Each structure stands twice: as structure tokens, then as C-alpha cells.
Amino acid sequence: MKNGPDKKTIWTKKDLLGLEYLSKDEIELILYTAESFKEVTTRQIKKVPALRGKTVVNLFYEPSTRTRTSFELAAKRLSADVVNVEIETSSVKKGETLIDTGKNIEALKIDIIVVRHSCSGAPNILARSVGASVVNAGDGWHEHPTQALLDMFTLKSKLGKISGLKVSIIGDIAHSRVARSNIWGLTKLGAKVTVCAPALLIPPDIEKMGVAVTTDVDEALEGADAINVLRMQFERDTAKAFPSKLEYFKRYGIHEERLKRCKKDIVVMHPGPINRGIEMSSAVADGKNSVILEQVTNGIAVRMAVLYLVSHAKEA
């Protein structure tokens, strides 16, 4: 039998807003619970009745296919009912505020709101104004907690532990909520984190989060047990801080030549969708070190664990 989390750890939060707000024990409880749900997702009947009678709404103010689909499948495999609110066709276009939208959703007796928003902190505001559970599916440049949790889950199942690992996060750190959530989670669990990007894409004071910083990708790769390669989000380049695609691939792209100089069993992660030939070559993305598709599979188990825990939160 695998070791469980500290017996005294119970989940008391109605929301999951970010890994900044969680303790090490709470993160470990989510990862442990996700292992049980992983077993459920391998069954022929991939469904358990734990959230029967509950309703989950996916409220997405930004386009997303994989995260929304993953949350939808997670909720359905827990026997919850799922509603997807399409922002293009909703009252937001008519000027409704986030809080009003939340209160209206709550009046429909929804139990869990999964929200993605382009403004950092939007889920926090929503969580304060509704009684339903709020799960952050990505807010602005702030956090994307379930992505970081599934990255850590994948890492833990590949390498057996998180503590003591050297993990490098490579790419547009400044605009990346995935990077921020990973940094919070990995450092809390005792990993040594390095961030690597062109100077203009490294936010000031990032070292205060307890990470090493470099602009040299080969330095970031040296001795790393795992790398998390971020997508170049060209749609967010408002300050025109990005290098050209070709230049970026040359200086920061992960290709086979670079990988040859790394640890042989280095774990290569990417939150998707991949820009092939920009941040990563196809040979690496489809190669033996890549766990990119396992991340997608694990995402469902991790999100099942999160939905299960927030809906069964206990008073402290």
C-alpha cells in the first residue's frame, strides 16, 4: 500500500484559486487523491458516483479546448452534471459584470464554478462573492493551479518524488501563469527551480519566489532532472518583447542536439499546445523523454481530485 498524506491533513477550502494559497500538506493531499482517480480512469467503466447530483459550470472568458475538455471529462467521470458557458454568446457581451454573472450562476443552484479569465485575480473576486466552490482554470498572468498540479503529478509518477529534483522552466516566464503556479508548487514541495528566458521575458524580482534565474538555456538544462517548456504566447506580446520565431528556436528551442547534452532520462514536459519548431522540435516533442501526452491523461485524474476535494471541504 502506498504511503498516504499526513493523516491530520483535511481539505478545508471551498475554492482552489492558486498554489500560492496552499500548504505543502494540502498539495500532497491533492496529488495522493489524484493517484486513486488515476486508477478509476484506467477502468473499463471510468465513472464513480462521488459527485452525483452536483452541477459544475465551466465559465471560460478565454478560448480553451484542452483545459475545458479536461475539466468537463473530470466532472462527468465523477457523475456530476456539466454546463459550459460560452462567453461569445453570453450576457457578458451585453455588459454584465463578473460578480453578477457569478450570482446568476449561483441562483441556478450550481455547486462548482470552473473559471478561466484574462484578468489576474478574477477567480478570487468571484470566490468572495458566491457561496459555490470556485476552481481557477487560469487567470491572466497569475496562476493556473491545476496545470501545475498535473505537471507535478506527472513528475512524481515518473521520478518517484519531487523533493530535491532540479526542474527548469524554460520560455516566456513573464506572461506565464503556468510558470508561476509551478514555481509555487515545486518550491513548496522542495524542488530546486530554475527559470530561463530571454531577458525581456523574465519578470523583475522573480528570484524572490525562491528560484534561480538564467538567460542561457544550456545552463538551465545542465543537471536538470526535468524541464517544463512553455508555449511562446505570441498573442500576448503586447510590448513587442519577443524575439523572432527563428531566433527564439535557435537560442532557446529544445532540440535533439541540446537534449544530447542533458541527463539521459531527463523528463520533458510542455503544457500544450506546442508550437513545433519554435520552443521545441518535433523530434523532442515525440521523443522518448517527452511525457506531454501523459500530462494530458493525468490532467483528468488531477482535476477529478480537485473537484472531489473542494466539494467535500470540511470546516477547519
Next chain:
Amino acid sequence: MSLKDKAFILDKDSMARTIERMAHEIVERMKSIDDVAIIGIKNRGAYLGQKLADRIEHIAGSRPALGALDITLYRDDLTQVSAQPIVHATEIDFDIEGKRIVLVDDVLFTGRTVRCALDALVDLGRPAEIQLAVLIDRGHRELPIRADYVGKNVPTSLKEAVEVRFVVPDGKDEVVISEKAD
């Protein structure tokens, strides 16, 4: 709520003899062990399942398949229980399709745990049959469920609790009745 031990039901030797008898009964009724699977309900039922499988192997000369079932996600009182149950993984590494299953738990009480376990089992496949083995039947059923193999019938009051302890993880083999201390 604290509990204090009130009466001893089984000690180490009597528990061993009881489990030995239950194993004999299972072998007698099942005849062949080839398609039999012992599945314990976590946590205490899983330890008992292991002990039963060991004895059945000793008696019949072949070992039944052994698994452990976690029923947390199937409980009908998830929103009511005061202590938050931790979700553990089900550990059944064989196909239960067509198997003759002996479901094992330490104490049979209201029958609700067994009801959950039946739901959980049929989600894993379609066994040929499911039987139930419990070490202690303490009565007070709330569902139409009965055991095929019973270690000991113990009449209890609702104020009492029956605690089954095993060397792993509790330090010694024994069954006691305890009562809420006011």
C-alpha cells in the same frame, strides 16, 4: 468522542481459529479455487482478506486471486460524515469478469458498506457471483444484506462499537467491544 474497551470478543488464538474455520468453509463451498477471488474492503477488510487467502492456500494448495477495494467514492454518506475520508486506490490487478468473488470485511453492521462495495465491484466487471465473508456480524442491518460466512455473531447495542485489530497495522490480533465514554 473517546471509546473505552468494555469486553473482549476474540483474542489472538481464537481469532486465528475463527479465520481458519472460515477458510475451510470457503474451500468446502467453492470446491475449486481456480476462479475464486478474495477482495477485501479497505482498510480492515483488506488485511482480513489477506489472512483468509493465506489460509485458503494452505488448505486447498492453490492461492486465490487477492485484491483490495476502496469504496470511499461510492459512499452514500459522503456529505454527512464528520471526518473527511481520504480516497485510497482500489488494488485489483486481475479481471473480475466471470470470477467467483468472496467480498471480505471485518464487521458487518448496517450493510451500507457492503452495498457500496457491490456498486464498486460491478463497475469493474461482471463477476459470476459475489459472496460475503465477515469476521464479526454485530446486527442492526438497515439494508437487506446477509453474510455467507460469519466468524462470530456478536449482539451489540447501538451505543457500542466493535473494533477489529490486526498485528498489521494495530500491533496485535484481537476483537473488542468498546463504548463511548461520556
